[in-house]
Amino acid sequence: MSRPRRRGRDVHGVLLLDKSQGMSSNDVLQKVKRIFNANKAGHTGALDPLATGMLPICLGEATKFSQYLLDSDKRYRVIARLGQRTDTSDADGNLIAQRPIGFSAAQLEQALDGFRGTTPQVPSMYSALKHQGRPLYEYARQGQTVPREAREITVYELQFIRWEGDELELEIHCSKGTYIRTIIDDLGEKLGCGAHVIYLRRLQVATYPVEKMVTLDQLNALLEQAQAEERAPALSLDPLLMPMESPVMIFPEVNLLPVVAGYLKQGQPVQAANAPLNGMVRITEGEARKFIGMGEIDGDGRVAPRRLVVEYQE
Incomplete structure (x- = not known):
């Protein structure tokens, strides 16, 4: 039983x-x-x-x-080991290449500048992205390599912190889907010595x-x-706990009277005087401004429900 x-x-x-x-x-x-x-x-x-x-x-x-x-955007602090490349691009992987460190400070800054802004990035084989329904890391562990398409990422800020011997420390503010391990691996190849991550800390998610x-x-x-x-x-x-609605606070608020919110909860688009012209909105109800979910402005300017919460006790 x-x-x-x-x-x-x-x-x-x-x-x-x-x-x-x-x-x-x-x-x-x-x-x-x-x-x-x-x-x-x-x-x-x-x-x-x-x-x-x-x-x-x-x-x-x-x-x-x-x-x-x-x-959402993320911010990281990373320390790279220079002169050594691993199959996973971090310290958990196997060493696959070892080369001397021979670049200058000017060459380092030039290489770093190539990662700032919007650039294409080919995800690591040791990632959770899926190919034909299976995570890439499963193929990698079997010694297989499968084709991966480059994806656009944006590095809003790449700050040099220190370079001491074979250690390089950076702070990176980047868009969703950015693989820090891949940035470090690509940087190591640009510098001609190889590199891998030995320390990675996510400092912030969104705000x-x-x-x-x-x-x-x-x-x-x-x-x-x-x-x-x-x-x-x-x-x-x-x-x-942060409030339930904290993941969507960046979206404009539309506040509905309880009677109007009732129609929305039944799946009906509703008119709202304070709604923007288009886009996603965060919906609240009544004077207490209780969060009830996310909506989207439809072609008729109404607020259409997209993701609503069930009734809950605050």
Whole structure:
């Protein structure tokens, strides 16, 4: 007989987790889900096990809006080991080439400048992008290489931090879908010595405040303290969550009267006096401005529902 499924609780919001090194994003996600005893959880773009830093985890109805964080800009601090190239472009891979470091500071700056702005990037074989339904890394682990199309990425800022011996440290502000490992590998080839990532930290996702990040150790400590004091862990944990609508705060707000919002919740496009002329909008209801989901301005200038939350207790 199968064991009855344990029922979690309905909790809605975004946790800004400071992921530690050595754990997969999915492992961290499952631990957070257990700590919060949440019914539903999802992360917003995986970090490699080697990487640390900001990993927004959406709980409950916030999972419906995780795509907007996947599409957002990211900021990273990276340290590269010069003179060595690996098959995965990071320290977890096998060494495939070793060459002397022979470039000048001027050559380094010229090479770095080639990555600024919008450029094509061919994703690494050791990535989660799929080819014929399978992640690329599965092919790579079997020694296979499959064709990958270059994708446009934008590096808004590439800041030189330091170059000491065989270590190069950079800070990179980039668009969605940018592989930092690939930038470092490509840079190493431009410099003629090879390079791979030995340290990677995601500093920021979108405009989320860095000071709101928490670690798994901090979450576990709050959980254990609540259990020791025989009180509900939610009293300590839930205040750590960013609002459910935080992934979509960049979109203009359309506030609807409750009676109008009722029609929208039934799937009907509605007229709204304060709506923009086009594009996606963030919809709120009533004087309390309760977030009810995302909509899009249709061809008739009405707000059409696109992704709505279910009724929930605030």
